[in-house]
Amino acid sequence: MGGDKNTVDALTQRSMADIASERAATSFPIGVLSVYVDRGRERHEARKAAHSLIARDSAIAFSADASPFDLARKQLREKTNAQVQRVRHLRRHAKDALSRDALALAACELSESLGMKLYVHDALYVASINLFGTPEQIAHFLPLDLDPRVNGCFAMTELGHSSSLQDLETTATYIPETREWSITSPTITSTKWWIGGAGGTATHAVMVSQTSIKGTSYGLAWFIVQLRSIEDGRLLPGVVCGDVGAKAGRNGLDNGWIQLTGVRVPLNNMLMKWMQVDEEGNVSPPPHPAVMYATLIPERISSLTGIKILVAQSVTIACRYGVTRRQGPGNPQIIDFQAQTVNMLPLVAGIYVYMNTEKRMEARWNRLQIAATEDPDTYLKELPDIHCISAGLKAVGTWWGSHAFETCRRACGGHAYSSYNAIAGHIDDWGVFTTGGGDNFALMQQLS
Amino acid sequence: MGGDKNTVDALTQRSMADIASERAATSFPIGVLSVYVDRGRERHEARKAAHSLIARDSAIAFSADASPFDLARKQLREKTNAQVQRVRHLRRHAKDALSRDALALAACELSESLGMKLYVHDALYVASINLFGTPEQIAHFLPLDLDPRVNGCFAMTELGHSSSLQDLETTATYIPETREWSITSPTITSTKWWIGGAGGTATHAVMVSQTSIKGTSYGLAWFIVQLRSIEDGRLLPGVVCGDVGAKAGRNGLDNGWIQLTGVRVPLNNMLMKWMQVDEEGNVSPPPHPAVMYATLIPERISSLTGIKILVAQSVTIACRYGVTRRQGPGNPQIIDFQAQTVNMLPLVAGIYVYMNTEKRMEARWNRLQIAATEDPDTYLKELPDIHCISAGLKAVGTWWGSHAFETCRRACGGHAYSSYNAIAGHIDDWGVFTTGGGDNFALMQQLS
Known part of the structure; x- marks a missing residue:
């Protein structure tokens, strides 16, 4: 030239x-x-x-x-x-x-x-x-969402256990005298960990906890726990939070940890759509334990959204690079080299496969969410199936995403080592999907 | 617990x-x-x-x-x-x-x-x-290395071309009147790019450039070019350098770019072991063009050192995590899960394979470097073979490294999303090896 x-x-x-x-x-x-x-x-x-x-x-x-x-x-x-x-x-x-x-x-x-x-x-x-609240609880807690000072977080994973939910250690003990729950992190390993927003900004948590009622354990339930003042952001008494520090991606989000020491919340802060506890501590257990983990289903479907957004961005970057980058004798566009075509086209096709799968899974989940209130029998009947399918799709799709990112990076040659190329950042960040929201190895076993 | x-x-x-x-x-x-x-x-x-x-x-x-x-x-x-x-x-x-x-x-x-x-x-x-200097040039230039203010860099890659070395555009034109070279970056695409140290600290470059002597092009040769004052770090006249900014790894290193505008260096700053130019501009060409790229051979062998250091670190981290992490009913060590064993043991074995390959390749290259001076015929005869083998090993080994890193990351579950786990950083950084020092696709073609 x-x-x-x-x-x-x-x-x-x-x-x-x-x-x-x-x-x-x-x-x-x-x-x-x-x-x-x-x-x-x-x-x-x-x-x-x-x-x-x-x-x-x-x-x-x-x-x-x-x-x-x-x-x-x-x-x-x-x-x-x-x-x-x-x-x-x-x-x-x-x-x-x-x-x-x-x-x-x-x-x-x-x-x-x-x-x-x-x-x-x-x-x-x-x-x-x-998903877990009664209509009255939804009416009670959700208006808080309109206050821009309220930042919610989702406190499930603990330092010691995540894939093994039944081993979570945080415990909510019912106190009939005051009609309150006393929620405690009994151990180091029970520390809620990776919780997005807990590091510095979350004011409220929806937190999963073991339940202990009159000396008996009733398994997991979800609680609304206020962590910080909405006035000045200070931690409430009994709550300690910290930041988990540098991460492979999403460093603008303050992932953090939470330890509770006998934090009292009213009886009604346990979300009671599926499992109810009355003032005397009488328990009506959930119709099926799986309903208590149902948030995991849309979370796994959202990994397909992650493919649609992030993998598609990387494929777009790599294809555009192939079209505009000219190297070699006579300076052809590198997209015309056979190795580029063979590597990139299946990725473009894959994006459409996962995009349409996401659309279908979202529609099915939206129907089921309505059924959860209007037709609980159908909801309970269909839950195991969509649980398995979403688990398998999440594992297969996010592994494919890893492959796609690395292929895109290599298709951009040395310039993919620049952060501004963006693909390297996507690769690092992708652990959020391959392991977060359920380790893929564990999920494939749930599908099988 | x-x-x-x-x-x-x-x-x-x-x-x-x-x-x-x-x-x-x-x-x-x-x-x-x-x-x-x-x-x-x-x-x-x-x-x-x-x-x-x-x-x-x-x-x-x-x-x-x-x-x-x-x-x-x-x-x-x-x-x-x-x-x-x-x-x-x-x-x-x-x-x-x-x-x-x-x-x-x-x-x-x-x-x-x-x-x-x-x-x-x-x-x-x-x-x-x-590798490229005569004994007299080595004696002349290397004592500079003893001055702690001297920082050398290696200016090969250009913005437009890297895998296609023969298309590099930087040009050194011989000026017989003053017995100097005038080195110029004639285009934007000829800008030296990715050069480690050029961003802020390199005082000297060994730079590859096309040669133009009395109107004729004689292909590539290597030149010593001073970029910055060793007194105060200021750029010398005709030299412009800048930083390439954020990278996927090694952000402590100031990778940068270099543009030269008619920078004059003495005739003797062309390294003349294999190709000689005398004061009148008479040229004695190299015995084989490949000798001019021979630095690429130890660079590719060093990718095996990268495996020995970085992949081995990640495998060690993942194995130790598997031994100390206990999750699931009864809290077994996760290394005892079949999926972990099956994934990790071949990686441990692979480290030994590449470690021994590195040892053997290093020994062979060290012998050849001595031969380059003492027995040039043997050097020239063996060069194509070690060039092919090092190219193939670099491609196969660094692709295996990518696989190994991702496997290690997954073996650490969600905790690999923490930067302190170190594996995610290795994954991002690894582009230096899979694409830097010769794109693997191009190298496999050289091996085939």
């Missing part, structure tokens, strides 16, 4: 032209496919609007001199917290559910830390109240 | 006891194996001494409140620069070659950034002068 044409401007123009000519060469109208990917024209428009809204909002968008790849952990935390407040504000004032959903998706596409922090509050904390 | 025994002290003691009992159960004396791994008693003792020396040296060791996982990029840079100065000082004053080598290995085992920064100076910059 001659010197005259070899300027930053000229190279940028050639890259744009390379991409434009590849797009022009498709055998289908790209706009139709975009609408299909976004599940219809309305959602497609809402998604575009959400992206242009956040791109213009300096509280949300990253500035060029403070990219998420360059910010130190402390600064990324501050930025993420500001983003969360702003996105929640925008979502509260969105004109309809479509716009609200589109804002959440756009936030996840912008930043894994931001997406996860929103997810923890909305899809773990609030969703658990909806 | 009861509360009484469940304290940090008690858990630590049980972990230590778990490890001790596994060690006691081996069918061979561990000390004998350690000596074998270190290639003999003397090297074993030297390695232990080097580790205890650096562990006590506050300029080198990381303090508990400033781990490499927590330091921001700027701080990690400062720490790495201080470490490099101190290790180079210790090595200059080491009592013998064994201690000097042991210090370098220990530094690589402590920090990838530190190891890479030492490697760039010693194994790329100095080694290139030895």
Whole structure:
């Protein structure tokens, strides 16, 4: 390439032209496919609007001199917290559910830390109240969500046990005299660990705990536990929290640990849709133990959303790199090398497979959630099946994601070692999906 | 596990006891194996001494409140620069070659950034002068290495081309009138890129460049180019350098870019062991073009050293985690689960395979380096063979390394998402080996 044409401007123009000519060469109208990917024209428009809204909002968008790849952990935390407040504000004032959903998706596409922090509050904390609470409890606890100072977290995993839920050690003991629960972390290994938001910002937790009632253990139940003051963020008496420090990804999210020492909460803070305890301590057990872990099902389905967002981003980056990168004698586009084509095309196809699987699983879960209230028998009958399928899909899909990321990284050659390429960060972060939300080895055994 | 025994002290003691009992159960004396791994008693003792020396040296060791996982990029840079100065000082004053080598290995085992920064100076910059320089040039240029203010870098890769070396664009034009070379980066794509040390600290580069002599191109040759003043670190006239920013790993090393605009260096700054140019511009070409790329051979062999150090660290971490982590009903050690055993044991075996391969390849390369001076015919005859073998081993070995890292990460469950587990960092960093030093796809084609 001659010197005259070899300027930053000229190279940028050639890259744009390379991409434009590849797009022009498709055998289908790209706009139709975009609408299909976004599940219809309305959602497609809402998604575009959400992206242009956040791109213009300096509280949300990253500035060029403070990219998420360059910010130190402390600064990324501050930025993420500001983003969360702003996105929640925008979502509260969105004109309809479509716009609200589109804002959440756009936030996840912008930043894994931001997406996860929103997810923890909305899809773990609030969703658990909806899933495990009675209508009265939902009416009682959820209005709190409207207070922007409230940050919910989801306290399940403990330092000692996670895949082995029945071994969790945190214990809630019923005190009939005061109609309260006394919740305690009896050991070091019972410390709630990895809890997103617990490090510094969560004010409330939905926490799973063993139950001890009049000397008898009744297994796990979910409790609403306030951790910090919504006035000044101070830890409440009996609550100790800390930060788990540097992570492989999502360092804008303050994952932390929680230890409770005899923290008292009212009887009604146990979520009682499936298991009830009355003031005298009489227990009505759940119809099936599995209903108590049902939040794990949407969490596993959300790993397919992770594929749709993160793996698809990496595949897009690697394909665009292949189209615009020219190397070798005569400077062909490297996407035209056989090794690139053979590696990249199955990944593009795979994205569509998992995207459609996600759509179908989400629809099924949404139907089941309605059934949980309106037709509990159907809910209980279908739960084991969707539990197995979601466990297997999560394992198979996230392992495939690992393979896809590494393939994309290699397809970008040495430039994938740059953080700004983004794929290396996705690879590191992906442990959230392959191991978090249920270790894949354990999940495959549940499927088998 | 009861509360009484469940304290940090008690858990630590049980972990230590778990490890001790596994060690006691081996069918061979561990000390004998350690000596074998270190290639003999003397090297074993030297390695232990080097580790205890650096562990006590506050300029080198990381303090508990400033781990490499927590330091921001700027701080990690400062720490790495201080470490490099101190290790180079210790090595200059080491009592013998064994201690000097042991210090370098220990530094690589402590920090990838530190190891890479030492490697760039010693194994790329100095080694290139030895490999490409005449005895007179070696005597002329290498004493510079004794000045602690001199930092060498190795300027090969360009923004536009790396795997395709013959397409490199940097050009050195001979000026007979002044007996100088004028070296220029004619285009944006000719910018030297990824150059370790060029970002802020390198004072000298050994740089590969096209040669233009009396209007004729004679292919690639290596030049010594001073980039910065050794007095005050300022860039010399005609030299522009910058930092490439955040990377997937080794952020303590200042990888950077270099653009030259008509930088003049004396005729003798072209390294002339294999290709000679006299004052009139008469050229004696190299006996074989491959001799000009021979630094790539030890660089590829060093990827086996990378396996020995980094993959072995991850396998050790994952095995120890499996021995000390107890989860599930009855709390067995997770290493006793079949999935763990089946995954981990082949990795342990693989480490020994690559370790012995490295030993053999290093010995062969060391013999060849002596032959390069004493018996050039043998050197030229054997070069294509060791080139192919080292290319293939680098590709096969580093792909295996990727697999090994991901397996180790999964074997540590959710705790591998913590940066302090170290494996996630190794995974990200590993792109240096799978793609750097020759893309594996290209290398496999060279082997085939």
